[in-house]
Amino acid sequence: xxxxxxxxxxxxxxxxxxxxxxxxxxxxxxxxxxxxxxxxxxxxxxxxxxxxxxxxxxxxxxxxxxxxxxxxxxxxxxxxxxxxxxxxxxxxxxxxxxxxxxxxxxxxxxxxxxxxxxxxxxxxxxxxxxxxxxxxxxxxxxxxxxxxxxxxxxxxxx
Amino acid sequence: xxxxxxxxxxxxxxxxxxxxxxxxxxxxxxxxxxxxxxxxxxxxxxxxxxxxxxxxxxxxxxxxxxxxxxxxxxxxxxxxxxxxxxxxxxxxxxxx
Numbered sequence: 001x002x003x004x005x006x007x008x009x010x011x012x013x014x015x016x017x018x019x020x021x022x023x024x025x026x027x028x029x030x031x032x033x034x035x036x037x038x039x040x041x042x043x044x045x046x047x048x049x050x051x052x053x054x055x056x057x058x059x060x061x062x063x064x065x066x067x068x069x070x071x072x073x074x075x076x077x078x079x080x081x082x083x084x085x086x087x088x089x090x091x092x093x094x095x096x097x098x099x100x101x102x103x104x105x106x107x108x109x110x111x112x113x114x115x116x117x118x119x120x121x122x123x124x125x126x127x128x129x130x131x132x133x134x135x136x137x138x139x140x141x142x143x144x145x146x147x148x149x150x151x152x153x154x155x156x157x158x
Numbered sequence: 159x160x161x162x163x164x165x166x167x168x169x170x171x172x173x174x175x176x177x178x179x180x181x182x183x184x185x186x187x188x189x190x191x192x193x194x195x196x197x198x199x200x201x202x203x204x205x206x207x208x209x210x211x212x213x214x215x216x217x218x219x220x221x222x223x224x225x226x227x228x229x230x231x232x233x234x235x236x237x238x239x240x241x242x243x244x245x246x247x248x249x250x251x252x253x254x
Contacts, residue, residue, distance in 0.1 A: 078242035079167040080176035082199035106179075113179045 013056025013090030014038055016097050021052075025156030041153065049083055050152065056090040059098060065131035066093060071124045077109050086152060089129065099148040101129065101136065117141050162220060162237035166248055172201035175219050178242065191225030198222055216249050 018028040018039055027042040041050040053076070059066035068091040076085070087108055089101035103111075111117040117139040118125040129138050136143045162185075163178040176197040177185070185191055198219055200208075208215055217228060220237045231237060236251035 075243040078165070080165050080174045080197055080242075081167045081169060082172075082174040082197065084174075084197070106176075110179055114183070 009058060009092065010054075010056050013092070014054045016090055017052065017054045017088045017100060020100065020150075021153060024150060024153050025158055026153050043156070044158075051081070051083055051085045052088055053085055054088050054090055056092065059091050059093045059131075061094065062130065062132070064133060066091070066098070067128060067130045068098075069126060069128045071121070071126050072108070072118070074120065074123050074125055077105060077112065077125060080106075089127075091129070098131070101143060101146045102149045102152070103143075103146045104152075111138075111141060115139070115141050160235040160238045160251065162224060162231060162234055164220060164223060164237060164239045165242040166239050168241070169199075172199055172204070174199045175223060175239070177223050178240070185224060185226075190230070193225045194222045196223075216251065220251075 014030075021028050021039075021041055027044050029040045029042065030038075031040060038054045039052040041052055042048070053072075055070040055072065057068040057070055059068050068089070070089055072087065085105040087101075087103050087105065089103075091098040091101070108117075112125055118127045119139075120126075127138055129136055129143060131137075134144075136147055161181065163181045165176050165178045167174040167176070174197055177193075200215065200219070205215055216237070216239065217231075220226075220231055221228065224231065226234075231251075238247055238251070239249040240247055
C-alpha cells in the first residue's frame with residue numbers, strides 16, 4: 001500500500017472511531033499539534049479527558065475470517081502518561097468496519113511483557129490479529145474480550 | 159539492584175509515575191503493600207514547591223505507588239526511577 005493510501009486509510013479509521021464515540025455521547029477533538037495522540041475524548045459535563053491512539057489496518061481475508069497487522073511504537077507503549085492512553089484498533093473488512101479492538105495501554109503492555117504478545121521490530125511492536133471461528137487471536141492470546149469493549153466510554157444520555 | 163522500579167513518563171508540564179509492570183507483578187505476587195494509587199502525576203511546579211519545604215519527593219511517590227513503608231522499601235533494596243522507553247535512570251535511592 002502506498003504512503004498516500006496509508007494516510008487515507010489511517011484517517012478513515014480515526015474518523016470512524018470518532019463517529020462511534022460521538023454516537024455514544026462523548027465529545028472528541030483532534031490535537032492541533034501532533035505529539036502522538038490521535039484523538040482527545042471529553043465528557044462534556046465533567047471535563048473528564050481520555051487520550052486515544054487509533055491504529056487502522058485493512059483486513060486480509062483468510063479462511064473463515066481475516067488477519068490484520070498493526071505497528072505500535074515501543075516508546076509510546078511503555079511510557080505512562082496522564083491521562084493514560086487507550087488504543088483502538090480499527091479493521092476495515094470487505095464490507096465495512098469490523099468490531100473495533102479497544103485496549104488500554106497498560107493492558108497491552110502487560111500482554112507484550114508477560115505473554116510475549118507481538119513481535120519487536122526496530123522500535124515498534126507488531127501485533128497481528130487473526131479472526132477465526134469468531135475468536136480474535138493475537139500471538140496465541142485470546143483478544144476476543146477486547147472486541148467492541150467500549151466500557152471505558154459508556155453511552156451517555158444528553 | 160533495587161526490585162522496585164518506577165516508570166516515568168515525562169510530559170510538558172510534569173511527569174507521570176507508575177510502577178513498572180514487573181514491579182507491580184512482583185509486589186502483587188508477594189502480597190506486599192496496598193498501593194494508594196496506580197499512578198501519580200506531579201507538575202514540575204508542584205514538585206519544586208514541595209521539595210523546597212519538605213525535601214525530596216521520590217520516597218513519597220514510591221510509598222504511594224507501593225503502599226510500603228520506608229523500611230520495607232529499603233529492605234527490598236530501595237528503588238529506581240527510569241524512563242521506560244530507553245531505561246535511562248533518572249533517580250536511584252541510596253539503599254540500592
